[in-house]
Amino acid sequence: MKRNLNYLITLLVLTAAFRVAYASGAELLQVQIRNLDRAALTRLFQMDVDIDSLRGTTARAYMFSDQLDDLRKLGYDITVIPNRIKRDSRLLTGYPSLSELESELKQIESAHPDLCRLYNIGDSTLGHPLWFMKISDNADAEEDEPEFHYIASMHGDEPVGMELCLNLIHLLTDNYGTDQRFTDLVNEVEIWIMPLMNPDGYVSQNRYNAQNKDLNRSFPDQYHDPVNTVSGRPTEIQHIMNWAFAHSPALSANLHGGDLVVNYPYDSNPEFDSVYTASPDDALFIQMALSYTSQNLPMKNSSDFEQGITNGAAWYHVKGGMQDWKYVWIGCNEVTIELGYDKWPAFSEIETLWNDNREAMLAYMEWSLRGLRGIVTDSITGKPLDSTVSVSGIAHDVYTDSDVGDYHRILLPGIYELNFSAPGYRSLTVSDVVVLEGNAARLDVSLRPEILPGDVNDDGKIDLADFILAIRAVIEKALDLYKDADVSGDARIGLEEAVYILRELSASKPEA
Numbered sequence: 001m002k003r004n005l006n007y008l009i010t011l012l013v014l015t016a017a018f019r020v021a022y023a024s025g026a027e028l029l030q031v032q033i034r035n036l037d038r039a040a041l042t043r044l045f046q047m048d049v050d051i052d053s054l055r056g057t058t059a060r061a062y063m064f065s066d067q068l069d070d071l072r073k074l075g076y077d078i079t080v081i082p083n084r085i086k087r088d089s090r091l092l093t094g095y096p097s098l099s100e101l102e103s104e105l106k107q108i109e110s111a112h113p114d115l116c117r118l119y120n121i122g123d124s125t126l127g128h129p130l131w132f133m134k135i136s137d138n139a140d141a142e143e144d145e146p147e148f149h150y151i152a153s154m155h156g157d158e159p160v161g162m163e164l165c166l167n168l169i170h171l172l173t174d175n176y177g178t179d180q181r182f183t184d185l186v187n188e189v190e191i192w193i194m195p196l197m198n199p200d201g202y203v204s205q206n207r208y209n210a211q212n213k214d215l216n217r218s219f220p221d222q223y224h225d226p227v228n229t230v231s232g233r234p235t236e237i238q239h240i241m242n243w244a245f246a247h248s249p250a251l252s253a254n255l256h257g258g259d260l261v262v263n264y265p266y267d268s269n270p271e272f273d274s275v276y277t278a279s280p281d282d283a284l285f286i287q288m289a290l291s292y293t294s295q296n297l298p299m300k301n302s303s304d305f306e307q308g309i310t311n312g313a314a315w316y317h318v319k320g321g322m323q324d325w326k327y328v329w330i331g332c333n334e335v336t337i338e339l340g341y342d343k344w345p346a347f348s349e350i351e352t353l354w355n356d357n358r359e360a361m362l363a364y365m366e367w368s369l370r371g372l373r374g375i376v377t378d379s380i381t382g383k384p385l386d387s388t389v390s391v392s393g394i395a396h397d398v399y400t401d402s403d404v405g406d407y408h409r410i411l412l413p414g415i416y417e418l419n420f421s422a423p424g425y426r427s428l429t430v431s432d433v434v435v436l437e438g439n440a441a442r443l444d445v446s447l448r449p450e451i452l453p454g455d456v457n458d459d460g461k462i463d464l465a466d467f468i469l470a471i472r473a474v475i476e477k478a479l480d481l482y483k484d485a486d487v488s489g490d491a492r493i494g495l496e497e498a499v500y501i502l503r504e505l506s507a508s509k510p511e512a
Contacts (some may be wrong), residue, residue, distance in 0.1 A: 006306025015318035026064035027121070032061045034077040038274060044076075044318050045272040050214050052207075053259050054274070054316040055304060060258070062207055062214070085157075085205045085344055094347025095159055098128055098199055104166065105131055105195075112173040115139055115186060115413040120238030123211035127198035130239055135172055135191040142401070145373060146368040146408035147190045149252035149332075150361070154215045156201020156208070160339045163350045164357055165195040171358070181362070189368055192249070193422035205344070210232055215316065216254070216336075219325035223270045228329045240322070248384070249402040250408035251331040251368040256320050258300060259303045259338035262289040267336075277313035279327060284412050288367050289335055297436060307443040314334070331398040333410055335364075368474035371411035371440045372433065376400050376420055387422035387447065395419060411435045420445050 033044070036057045044051060049071070050062040060081070063071070071079055085091050087171040096104065109116040117139045120129035136143070150168065152161030172191065175182040185191070202208040206212055213234040219241070220228045264285035266277040279285060286309065293300040293308035302308045305315075312318060317466055323334040338352060376387040384405025391400050392407065400407045409418075413436055421427040425447040435441050 010263065020133065022186075026066040028206060028212065029063055029068065030081040031061050031063060031068075031082070031150070032079045033061055034079075036245055040076070041274055041316065042272045045319070050207075050217060051316050051318070059316070060509075064212075080396070082206075082495065091344055091346060092205075094360050095163075097190070098196075101162075101166075101196060102129065102131065105133060105169075108169055108173060111140075112176070113175055113177075114227045114499050116169075116386040117171055119245045122235075123176050124198070124200045125235045126200045126203075127214055128203075130194065130197065130199070130236060132192055132194045132243070135169065135186055136189075137176075142403035144191065144404050144406040145188060145190045146250040147192065147237065147247055147401070148365055148368045149192045149194070149249050149334075150255065150365075151194045151197050151252065151322070152255040153195065153202060153262075154197045154254060156198045156204065156206045156254060158207075158257035158343050159196075159202060160257045160343075160345065160350070160353055161337075162195040162202075164255065164339065164354055164361065165193050167358070169193055169195075183444070185365065189365065191365070192247075197240065203380075209236055211235065213237075216322055217320040219320045219322050220329065221268055221319045222323075222324065222328045224319040227481075228325075241325075244326065244330050244332075247328065248399055248407075249326070250398070251330055251410060252326060252334040253337050253364060253366070254334065256336060256338050257340055257343040259304075260293050260302055260308065260340055261315075261338045262299070262309045263315060263323075263336040263338065264309065265312060265324050266329050267315050269323050272317050272319075273313070274316050276311045278311065280394045281327075281333065282311075284332070284410065285335065287412060288333070288364065288410075291367065292335075292337065292360045292364045296356050296364050298356055299360075311409055326395070328480075333367075337433070360460060367410055369439055370437075372409045372418070372435055372443060373440040374407060374415070374443040374445065375405045376407060376422070377405050377444075377446050378425075379448045382446075385422045385425065385447060387420055387425075390419040392417035408440070413437050416476045418443065420447060422447055424450055426450055475491070505508055 005304070030052075034057065036044075036054075036059055041051070044059070044061070049067075052062060053060040067076045067079075068078065105118050107143065109118045115135055115137065117134045119132045120136065121132050122130055124130060127288065132165050136145070140457075149445070150165055152165045153159055165174070172182050172186055176186050177183055198209055198215055201208055203209075211234050214233060215236055216236050218237045218289070220226065230241050234243070265281075266280040269275065269277040289309040290307060296308070297309035310324070318324075323336050326332040326334040339357060344347075345353070376389070377383060378385055383398060384402060386402045387400045387405075387407070389400065389407045389409055398407055398409045416433045416435060417429065417431045418433055419427055419429045426449070428445055428447055430443060430445065431442060
């Protein structure tokens, strides 16, 4: 018992020391840790050692130099991996500077003004812009379309994803209008691509951002940090979270380097354990991951992962990853794609990597057009609603985009029961909804306010707040019809216009 208590004290002290090391001037090291059993691996997670990859009993990890001796004293077999880029600066040749990246993105926007809008969603810790390129046939409009995201290079020393995203932007925009497949994607999907999420780390060839934070370990976590707020998080994380709060992505992926695999949720579990931790959409994630690897033969033929895919936590536990946060809190299906064993390959290898991933990136994106889609509106005003869409038997909700009221729920073929709900409205359940292969089935619904004029409680009365809400809905509908009636500028209407408005209001009221 005393031995266990001493170990616990040591663990707590080391955990606190590791967190303090983030703020110190210690050097960030990439290391290899050998002979790990499950218990040792769990202890490393609990001490905030940043595991980056695991093969058998050997892990690649990141830690600060002042943590090294303490871990070795605990018996861990650790070897420091030399920094390849510092040893051979020629590896930097061919990769763009931040100004060159910005210039290229602006040139694409200028060349395709009808398709592209470039947004700086906020500056990094050191003041570098975080660029998101929107690609759409109506670049300035909000449409009834699924929103898709590719986000690359969260880790500054993994630039392959950045290059592939640039190539994808060129591919979509250069072939629009001449190739039907690319034209359909741009016409039917609202595509957002962020080539570089960690510009500060990229400049310093460092995994972490300028605050010494791992951006793929810093999001809210359903088990270990279940507070969905930007407060206290790294600068870049705050911008990504705020952007996602203002949008409604249906599908996304984040691109990394260091292994060759598609990793799907969940990444974490309550026990910090490296065991399969399935999400409610586990079967769907498996099929989406396989659709990527089936088009990437080196990945599909991996000797480390069957068919090139893995459940995140079954590989190794990660807390604060972006894919779990997007899935749990945003309602967006996301995977993590490891593009190759070499984090920072010579630029001459990019063409081969692009050829390996080009078709896979397109095939994965096309999943956003599958499943079920529709618009949710107010039954009185016809206006779009902020609503929640639930599937019976699958504990994962998606949400409508308030601008249009559209939802996009990716599902495997089958027969489903759907529930639609919104604050202040009566929920609606629709059964026997058939989803087939191919393009999404469509189901538009209207939700009735909780109470309408004429609706009463058991005591023969209605709540004042409900009554005001109902009257407001009717007035909004009347104002819309007033405009449609082409009323003259003296703000008076004749009998014909009044009858028209009353008839339309009567027709729009749903039955009890």
